[in-house]
Amino acid sequence: MNSRLNLEVYDKMSNAKDWAMFTKTGNKRVQGVFEQSLKKDRGSSAKPYFTFASQAVDKLSKNKNFQEAMDSEVRRTLYNRIQYVLEKSGILEFGENWDDHVW
Numbered sequence: 001m002n003s004r005l006n007l008e009v010y011d012k013m014s015n016a017k018d019w020a021m022f023t024k025t026g027n028k029r030v031q032g033v034f035e036q037s038l039k040k041d042r043g044s045s046a047k048p049y050f051t052f053a054s055q056a057v058d059k060l061s062k063n064k065n066f067q068e069a070m071d072s073e074v075r076r077t078l079y080n081r082i083q084y085v086l087e088k089s090g091i092l093e094f095g096e097n098w099d100d101h102v103w
Contacts, residue, residue, distance in 0.1 A: 002041045009088040010038060013081045020073040026066050030078055033057050037082055046083075046092050050101040053082055075103075 001007070019030035033056040042048035057078060061069035068074060079098035086092045 054102040
Protein backbone atom coordinates (compact mmCIF):
# COMPACT_ATOMS: atom_id res chain seq x y z
CA MET A 1 0.00 0.00 0.00
CA ASN A 2 1.11 3.52 -0.78
CA SER A 3 2.43 5.00 2.48
CA ARG A 4 1.85 8.56 1.23
CA LEU A 5 -1.93 8.15 1.33
CA ASN A 6 -4.39 9.05 4.05
CA LEU A 7 -5.67 5.48 4.40
CA GLU A 8 -8.91 6.45 6.13
CA VAL A 9 -9.90 8.65 3.19
CA TYR A 10 -8.65 6.07 0.67
CA ASP A 11 -10.75 3.32 2.29
CA LYS A 12 -13.85 5.52 2.32
CA MET A 13 -13.51 6.38 -1.38
CA SER A 14 -12.52 2.84 -2.34
CA ASN A 15 -15.71 1.46 -0.81
CA ALA A 16 -17.95 3.61 -3.02
CA LYS A 17 -20.29 1.44 -5.08
CA ASP A 18 -21.37 3.86 -7.82
CA TRP A 19 -18.72 4.88 -10.34
CA ALA A 20 -21.25 6.09 -12.98
CA MET A 21 -21.06 2.91 -15.03
CA PHE A 22 -24.19 1.16 -16.38
CA THR A 23 -23.64 -2.14 -14.57
CA LYS A 24 -22.44 -3.43 -11.23
CA THR A 25 -19.59 -5.20 -13.02
CA GLY A 26 -18.61 -1.97 -14.78
CA ASN A 27 -18.63 -0.11 -11.47
CA LYS A 28 -16.33 -2.75 -9.98
CA ARG A 29 -13.93 -2.41 -12.90
CA VAL A 30 -13.68 1.38 -12.49
CA GLN A 31 -13.32 0.90 -8.74
CA GLY A 32 -10.37 -1.36 -9.59
CA VAL A 33 -8.83 1.42 -11.70
CA PHE A 34 -9.19 3.76 -8.71
CA GLU A 35 -7.47 1.26 -6.40
CA GLN A 36 -4.67 0.49 -8.87
CA SER A 37 -4.08 4.19 -9.44
CA LEU A 38 -3.44 4.86 -5.78
CA LYS A 39 -2.05 1.65 -4.26
CA LYS A 40 1.36 2.05 -5.87
CA ASP A 41 3.51 4.95 -4.67
CA ARG A 42 3.80 7.10 -7.79
CA GLY A 43 5.72 9.88 -6.06
CA SER A 44 4.89 13.17 -4.44
CA SER A 45 3.19 14.86 -7.40
CA ALA A 46 -0.36 14.24 -8.60
CA LYS A 47 0.29 13.88 -12.33
CA PRO A 48 1.44 10.21 -12.35
CA TYR A 49 -1.68 9.14 -10.42
CA PHE A 50 -4.03 10.85 -12.88
CA THR A 51 -2.02 9.70 -15.91
CA PHE A 52 -2.22 6.07 -14.78
CA ALA A 53 -5.98 6.37 -14.14
CA SER A 54 -6.57 8.00 -17.53
CA GLN A 55 -4.66 5.29 -19.39
CA ALA A 56 -6.34 2.49 -17.43
CA VAL A 57 -9.89 3.79 -17.94
CA ASP A 58 -9.11 4.36 -21.63
CA LYS A 59 -7.99 0.74 -21.92
CA LEU A 60 -11.13 -0.40 -20.09
CA SER A 61 -13.33 1.56 -22.51
CA LYS A 62 -11.89 -0.38 -25.44
CA ASN A 63 -13.58 -3.52 -24.08
CA LYS A 64 -16.97 -3.73 -25.83
CA ASN A 65 -18.65 -4.53 -22.50
CA PHE A 66 -17.34 -1.37 -20.83
CA GLN A 67 -17.35 1.27 -23.57
CA GLU A 68 -19.20 3.68 -21.26
CA ALA A 69 -15.95 4.06 -19.30
CA MET A 70 -15.16 6.70 -21.92
CA ASP A 71 -18.16 8.79 -20.78
CA SER A 72 -17.31 12.11 -19.17
CA GLU A 73 -19.31 11.33 -16.02
CA VAL A 74 -17.37 8.11 -15.38
CA ARG A 75 -14.05 9.90 -15.77
CA ARG A 76 -15.14 12.87 -13.64
CA THR A 77 -16.28 10.50 -10.88
CA LEU A 78 -12.99 8.61 -10.98
CA TYR A 79 -10.77 11.69 -11.17
CA ASN A 80 -12.69 13.57 -8.46
CA ARG A 81 -12.30 10.66 -6.05
CA ILE A 82 -8.60 10.34 -6.80
CA GLN A 83 -8.24 14.08 -6.36
CA TYR A 84 -10.00 13.96 -2.98
CA VAL A 85 -7.65 11.24 -1.70
CA LEU A 86 -4.56 13.06 -3.01
CA GLU A 87 -5.76 16.34 -1.51
CA LYS A 88 -6.38 14.79 1.92
CA SER A 89 -2.99 13.06 1.67
CA GLY A 90 -1.10 16.30 1.02
CA ILE A 91 -0.02 15.30 -2.48
CA LEU A 92 -1.95 17.95 -4.44
CA GLU A 93 -0.46 21.41 -4.54
CA PHE A 94 -2.60 24.43 -3.67
CA GLY A 95 -5.01 25.14 -6.52
CA GLU A 96 -4.11 21.96 -8.39
CA ASN A 97 -6.99 20.06 -9.95
CA TRP A 98 -7.35 16.81 -11.91
CA ASP A 99 -8.10 18.68 -15.10
CA ASP A 100 -4.61 20.18 -14.95
CA HIS A 101 -3.38 16.70 -15.92
CA VAL A 102 -6.15 14.84 -17.80
CA TRP A 103 -9.37 15.76 -19.59
